[in-house]
Amino acid sequence: MTTRGVEWLSEAADDPADCRATWADDPRAPYALAAGRFFDVVTVEQRVGTETFDQLLHRGLPFGPVVLDHKARRVGFFLGSRSEETFSHHLGKEVGAPPPYRYLSQGSVVVVPGPMPMTGDRYQWLRAPTRRPIANPLRPVALATMLIASAELLARVDKYSEHYPSAAAFALRGFERTTTDAG
Numbered sequence: 542m543t544t545r546g547v548e549w550l551s552e553a554a555d556d557p558a559d560c561r562a563t564w565a566d567d568p569r570a571p572y573a574l575a576a577g578r579f580f581d582v583v584t585v586e587q588r589v590g591t592e593t594f595d596q597l598l599h600r601g602l603p604f605g606p607v608v609l610d611h612k613a614r615r616v617g618f619f620l621g622s623r624s625e626e627t628f629s630h631h632l633g634k635e636v637g638a639p640p641p642y643r644y645l646s647q648g649s650v651v652v653v654p655g656p657m658p659m660t661g662d663r664y665q666w667l668r669a670p671t672r673r674p675i676a677n678p679l680r681p682v683a684l685a686t687m688l689i690a691s692a693e694l695l696a697r698v699d700k701y702s703e704h705y706p707s708a709a710a711f712a713l714r715g716f717e718r719t720t721t722d723a724g
Contacts, residue, residue, distance in 0.1 A: 542656040546606075546670035550653060553579045568657035571664045577647030579673075580605070581624050582617045583684060584643045590616020592691040593684070594667050602683035605674040607667040608653055616667065617651060619674070620681050628681035635685065640692040 542550075547564060553574040554560035563570050576582050585593065587609065594616065597604045605619040620628060625644055632639050645651055654664035 542666065542669040543671045545672040547656050549579065549670055549673040550574065564655050568655045569659055569662060570655045571652050571662075572655065573650045573652050576645040576649040576651050577622055579622055580619045581622050582608075582619055582645040582649075582651045583628065583688075584615045584617040584645065585640055585688065587614040587616055588695060589640045589688065589692050590618075591667075592695055593618070593687045596687045596691055597683060598668075600687075602687065603677045603680045604668070604683060605680060606670040608651070609665045609667050610652070610663065611665065612663050617645075618684050619670075620684065621674070621676050622646070624681045627678065628685055631682045631685040632689070635689040637689045637693045639685075639689055642688065 547561065551557045551560040551564070553576075554572065555575060560572050560574075563572060584590075590607075590609070594604075594607050596602075605621075607619070608617045609615075610617070623646070625646055628644070652664060654662060654666055656669070658665050
């Protein structure tokens with residue numbers, strides 16, 4: 542995380558100076574920040590969240606900081622504050638059912654990692670803020686679309702896994718057919 546990212550995040554704290562002092566003393570220290578001031582956060586189950594993160598990243602779609610809570614097994618996507626109506630509207634326009642999610646805004650708190658978390662820390666940045674994110678009205682649209690697409694993809698993978706429980710079983714079935722056809 543950059544110095545400008547730390548400055549932006551710490552401004553969301555009830556006491557920005559205390560937040561910066563905490564991170565100066567321990568850059569790994571998590572900190573609770575108020576949602577709704579500078580950002581809202583959409584949290585989802587880790588598996589859907591990491592797939593959504595990958596889809597947004599690989600498709601070059603607009604998205605902001607992303608945090609992972611290993612213990613709660615949840616991923617949080619930062620949106621601009623007051624994005625809930627746009628996010629909900631576009632989520633409702635998608636064909637598939639949205640995965641379960643929590644929308645954190647005014648009156649909510651989100652715990653974020655410090656600027657330099659280490660492997661094994663409970664909170665990790667999948668994408669740390671490098672500066673104040675530029676307002677982009679497409680971020681909630683991209684997130685809504687990819688959440689549903691990712692949930693549907695994972696449901697298909699699970700269905701496939703039920704039919705072919707392992708790669709070894711799949712390979713064995715293919716081998717059995719080949720030897721039976723040849724025999």
